[in-house]
Amino acid sequence: MSVRERSKEKEKESEKKEKPREEPEEEVVTKKSPVQHVPEVTVKEDVSVSEAQEERTVPEEVTVEPQEILPPWGSAEDSEWMYQVPDREEDREMWAEEWSDFILGWMESQGIHVISITTFITERPFTDIVGKTDAFKVLGDRLVEDDVAQWVGEEKRQLRVYWRPLEDWADHIYRWALETGSMRLDVKSIVIQQGREGFGRLPEEDLHRIMELLIERGYARWVDKERGAVVLVI
Incomplete structure (x- = not known):
């Protein structure tokens, strides 16, 4: 080998040494996520619940009884002495005064104008009184003495109680007639x-008296006095 050839051979070897080593390209490995198998869930309708909803009915209307009204002294268990007619005259007067006041308020709250012995012995709290028949007469006499009641018949089995005076009823009916445009009344x-009106349950003889009061006050004039028919005067 000549000198020139040796020099070229050395140059080739040096070039090989100086040439940077090429690093192999990194292999990008794409890792595939493992496939997750979701178990299939089958939702079954609760037949019993759905059927119960379909079969649900509207509850029946419950009739609420009116609340029982008791006197200030309570029931017979609270004040036993108030549910017996006292023997002493002085005690009887005080007893009758308390009960008569309660009867006035009780009848007004019930919207009734006549109380009978039958009602007295069957309605609480009166039914708890010992000797109810005698008590009814004692209390009725007391209300008559106070000019707020009147016996119906000589047997004293019914009592008309005036928890509102007829004069007040006349004013009430007159205002009602004007508000409703009821110019003719009978x-x-x-x-x-x-x-449904409070005055609609008044005894007929009281309504006749009220028509007379409307005439006397100049609120109305007669159309038929026998029938108790009037026409309002404005």
Whole structure:
């Protein structure tokens, strides 16, 4: 080998040494996420619940009885002495005064104007009184003495109680007639058509007296006095 050839051979070897080593490209490995197998869930309708909802019915309407009204002294268990007619006259007067005041308020709250012995012995709290028949007469006499009641019949089995004076009823009916435009009034129509109004349950003889009061006050004039029919005067 000549000198020139040796020099070229050395140059080639040096070039090989100086040439940087090429690093192999990194292999990008894409890792595949393992496939997750979700178990299939089958939702079954609760047949019993759905059927119960379909079969659900509207509850029946419950009739609420009116609340029992007791006197200030309570029931017979609370004040036993108030449920017996006292023997002493002085005690009887005080006893009758307390009970008569309660009867006035009780009848007004019930919207009734006549109380009978039958009602007295069957309605609480009166039914708890010992000797109810005698008590009814004692209390009725006391209310009559106070000019707020009147016996119906000589047998004293019914008592008309005036927890509102007829004069007040006359004013009430007159205002009601003006507000409702009922310019003609008669007793029969009031009794038949106005039962829901407080005055619609008044005894007919009281309604006749009220018509007379409307005439006396100049609120009305007669159309038929026998029928208790009037027409309002404005």
